[in-house]
Amino acid sequence: MACVLTAEGGVTCWCQNLEGQLGNGSVPESVEPVDVIGLQSDVTAIAAGARHACALNEDGSVTFWGSHSNGQPADETTTGPSLPMPVIGLDGIVTGLIAGSAHTCAVICWGGNEAGQLGDGIREDRPTPVRVLGLGTPQQIEIDRLP
Numbered sequence: 001m002a003c004v005l006t007a008e009g010g011v012t013c014w015c016q017n018l019e020g021q022l023g024n025g026s027v028p029e030s031v032e033p034v035d036v037i038g039l040q041s042d043v044t045a046i047a048a049g050a051r052h053a054c055a056l057n058e059d060g061s062v063t064f065w066g067s068h069s070n071g072q073p074a075d076e077t078t079t080g081p082s083l084p085m086p087v088i089g090l091d092g093i094v095t096g097l098i099a100g101s102a103h104t105c106a107v108i109c110w111g112g113n114e115a116g117q118l119g120d121g122i123r124e125d126r127p128t129p130v131r132v133l134g135l136g137t138p139q140q141i142e143i144d145r146l147p
Contacts, residue, residue: 001048001052003048003053010039011053012035013034014030022082023039024082043058043063044056047097049100049103052066052102061092063084094106108132
C-alpha cells in the first residue's frame with residue numbers, strides 16, 4: 001500500500017483494494033493515485049500499513065481506513081471500512097503516527113500484537129489503544145484517561 005500527503009493536506013493512495021485500503025468506497029485496485037474520500041485537506045501526517053492506513057488531522061484526531069483484521073482501527077469491529085472513519089479515544093492527543101503491517105502507534109498503539117509490537121508487555125491483539133510502557137509524553141494526563 002502506498003499513500004502520500006498532498007500539498008493541500010489531502011491524502012492520495014494507490015494499491016490493491018481487497019480490504020478498503022484506497023479509502024474511496026470502491027473495490028477495484030488502482031495503480032494510479034486515488035483521493036481518499038473526506039481527506040482532501042487538514043491532514044498533517046499519514047501512516048500506511050500492509051492493508052490499512054491512518055491520517056493525523058490538524059485537530060489531533062486520527063482517521064482510519066482499510067483492514068480491521070487485527071483490530072487496527074481501535075473500534076472493536078472486525079470488518080474493514082471502505083471509507084475513512086475516526087479512531088475513537090484519540091481526539092486532540094496525537095502528534096504523530098507510525099504503522100506496521102497490522103498495527104498502528106501514536107505514543108499509544110493498537111492492532112496486531114502477536115510479537116509484542118504494541119509495547120504493552122503482553123502478546124494479545126488490541127482493538128482499542130493501549131499505552132506503550134515506559135514512554136513519557138507531554139500529553140500524559142490526557143493519555144492516562146485511555147485503557
